Amino acid sequence: MSxxxxxxxxxxxxxxxxxxxxxxxxxxPNFFEPVFYLASIGLGVGAYITTMxxxxxxxxxxxxxxxxxxxxxxxxxxxxxIYVRLHFEKAYDAMLTTPIEPDDVLAGEILWAITRGGIYxxxxxxxxTLAGLAPLPAALWALPLIPLTGLLFASVGMVFSLKIPExxxxxxxxxxxxxxxxxxxxxxxxxxxxxxxQWLWLGEALPLLHPVRLARAAFRGEAxxxxxxxxxxxxxxSALLLAWARRGVRNRLTx
Amino acid sequence: xxxxVENVSKRFGARTAVDRLTLQVPPGICFxxxxxxxxxxxxxxxxxxxxxxxxxxxxxxxxxxxxxxARAVRARLGVTLQQNVLIEALTPEENLRxxxxxxxxxEPQLSQRVGELIELLELAxxxxxPVKQLSGGFQRRLAIAxxxxxxxxxxxxxxxxxxxxxxxxxxxxxxxxxxxxxGATVMLxxxxxxxxxxxxxxxxxxxxxxxxDHGPPAELIARHLxxxxxxxxxxxxxxxLLLAGLGAPRHRMRVGGRIMVYLDNxxxxxxxxxxxxxxxxxxxxxxxxxxxxVFLKLTGTMLEAGT
Numbered sequence: 001m002s003x004x005x006x007x008x009x010x011x012x013x014x015x016x017x018x019x020x021x022x023x024x025x026x027x028x029p030n031f032f033e034p035v036f037y038l039a040s041i042g043l044g045v046g047a048y049i050t051t052m053x054x055x056x057x058x059x060x061x062x063x064x065x066x067x068x069x070x071x072x073x074x075x076x077x078x079x080x081x082i083y084v085r086l087h088f089e090k091a092y093d094a095m096l097t098t099p100i101e102p103d104d105v106l107a108g109e110i111l112w113a114i115t116r117g118g119i120y121x122x123x124x125x126x127x128x129t130l131a132g133l134a135p136l137p138a139a140l141w142a143l144p145l146i147p148l149t150g151l152l153f154a155s156v157g158m159v160f161s162l163k164i165p166e167x168x169x170x171x172x173x174x175x176x177x178x179x180x181x182x183x184x185x186x187x188x189x190x191x192x193x194x195x196x197x198q199w200l201w202l203g204e205a206l207p208l209l210h211p212v213r214l215a216r217a218a219f220r221g222e223a224x225x226x227x228x229x230x231x232x233x234x235x236x237x238s239a240l241l242l243a244w245a246r247r248g249v250r251n252r253l254t255x
Numbered sequence: 256x257x258x259x260v261e262n263v264s265k266r267f268g269a270r271t272a273v274d275r276l277t278l279q280v281p282p283g284i285c286f287x288x289x290x291x292x293x294x295x296x297x298x299x300x301x302x303x304x305x306x307x308x309x310x311x312x313x314x315x316x317x318x319x320x321x322x323x324x325a326r327a328v329r330a331r332l333g334v335t336l337q338q339n340v341l342i343e344a345l346t347p348e349e350n351l352r353x354x355x356x357x358x359x360x361x362e363p364q365l366s367q368r369v370g371e372l373i374e375l376l377e378l379a380x381x382x383x384x385p386v387k388q389l390s391g392g393f394q395r396r397l398a399i400a401x402x403x404x405x406x407x408x409x410x411x412x413x414x415x416x417x418x419x420x421x422x423x424x425x426x427x428x429x430x431x432x433x434x435x436x437x438g439a440t441v442m443l444x445x446x447x448x449x450x451x452x453x454x455x456x457x458x459x460x461x462x463x464x465x466x467x468d469h470g471p472p473a474e475l476i477a478r479h480l481x482x483x484x485x486x487x488x489x490x491x492x493x494x495x496l497l498l499a500g501l502g503a504p505r506h507r508m509r510v511g512g513r514i515m516v517y518l519d520n521x522x523x524x525x526x527x528x529x530x531x532x533x534x535x536x537x538x539x540x541x542x543x544x545x546x547x548x549v550f551l552k553l554t555g556t557m558l559e560a561g562t
Contacts, residue, residue, distance in 0.1 A: 002424065004326070007357070009358070010356040010357045010359065013353065013356050014356075016350060017342075017353050018342065018344060018345065021344065089340070089342070090340045091340065091342075092334070093306070093336060093340055094340040094354070094357075094401075096304075096305075096306040096329075097304060097329065097333070097402070098329055098330075098354070098358055098405075099327075099330045099357070099358065100357055101325065101326060182323070228507065253306070254305070254306055254307060254308055255267070255307060255308075
């Protein structure tokens with residue numbers, strides 16, 4: 001069994017058909033959220049900080065928040081929404097009466113989560129650019145990071161969703177996993193400068209740290225060897241988790 | 256054979272849902288899987304279209320091994336699930352379009368096929384109303400329309416009329432007969448005896464995951480029971496008295512305070528009751544023996560009691 005691209009796109013198309021009905025209502029908050037963050041933390045907290053990492057606090061904050069938006073957009077899709085499709089809407093039971101196979105379901109759902117992450121992250125990027133915080137054209141290098149971040153967190157969330165028996169447990173995922181990632185992954189302060197040397201590895205283990213570091217490097221237009229490690233981490237962990245999710249989806253859908 | 260299930264078992268942990276089940280569905284017939292809830296009908300059907308993997312045994316559909324050719328097999332069959340799986344926020348037309356893409360239909364064929372199905376199942380009046388606002392019967396018609404998207408050679412219907420009112424059931428039976436007449440093979444599960452008797456050319460009676468007997472409904476009835484059934488309220492003590500002097504009936508069964516006696520000719524028994532105990536006549540029912548009786552005889556349980 002392997003992925004058939006047209007069938008995976010049909011799975012993607014189901015979600016797109018539903019989103020198309022409500023996108024005007026859904027997309028508006030995606031623009032407001034970054035404005036609130038930049039105003040409250042960037043301008044409010046930032047007023048007490050002259051520089052951070054060699055730039056204004058607003059400019060320090062902006063690239064990380066783009067990565068966070070991609071993470072959040074993808075995460076909602078592969079957690080609550082996947083759970084609803086699996087258990088309440090029984091969408092996959094219907095798909096498995098057609099030539100669609102479990103691998104296509106996984107591929108289509110991951111692709112859709114990347115799409116939603118792309119919409120969130122893209123909106124954030126537009127706001128940040130309009131606010132003059134994304135130096136062009138260098139900051140454009142952050143754009144390919146948005147789908148990669150979506151892929152990473154779609155894979156993490158998918159594995160979690162396949163393991164849990166009840167929808168309530170997603171609150172653990174959000175408050176005990178995504179929230180700490182958001183707070184400690186270099187978004188608000190340079191984590192590595194605050195960690196004792198023997199704990200640096202722990203910082204490097206955080207999945208969100210890597211897209212944030214890559215996004216910040218793009219905004220600054222600075223390349224360095226460590227970015228290869230960041231990229232390798234994101235792709236490697238995604239591949240590993242997808243292989244795991246693949247088995248889980250197959251067992252869950254064709255029991 | 257369109258469907259060839261050979262010695263198939265399915266275990267979920269310690270529970271055996273299907274136990275060394277064998278059945279064959281020849282082309283062009285309507286085949287009924289008959290049994291109470293939990294007998295293994297749904298699991299058997301899921302294995303036929305490759306959504307559940309058997310623990311052991313072999314299944315061939317259109318001559319292809321389903322475990323290796325699920326995609327190719329499912330391209331040629333359609334399934335209506337027991338529970339309608341519709342996208343409630345979308346309209347029937349949008350549901351059909353989404354489903355058509357699962358079968359890789361592209362424009363202009365997609366719009367054409369969606370239009371045909373809306374016409375075939377008379378969905379036009381509400382084609383643009385969100386599904387959640389539609390009646391149960393309308394939703395069921397839409398579910399059946401979805402399963403016809405790819406002009407299936409084999410149509411699998413899991414309890415197609417459960418929960419529907421009598422008029423809607425009759426209309427759906429008509430549709431199913433039309434599809435069979437047009438050359439499709441139909442495999443359906445049901446726990447309604449009238450449905451099986453009116454619709455199915457052959458049935459397999461399933462109990463606890465096994466086929467207890469199979470054949471055309473009329474043959475099954477003739478094989479197991481006399482043609483006339485007499486039902487009457489009567490305690491076990493009164494039973495011998497009631498039947499005294501009539502010779503042993505070919506078969507009799509008891510359900511609580513009621514007995515069912517199967518006879519080639521019911522007249523002598525009726526006469527006897529009329530003469531000796533006319534007060535019993537209000538509980539007397541005389542009817543032809545049916546599949547429900549066969550099921551009761553073969554399994555010792557009532558079909559619809561198994562909820």
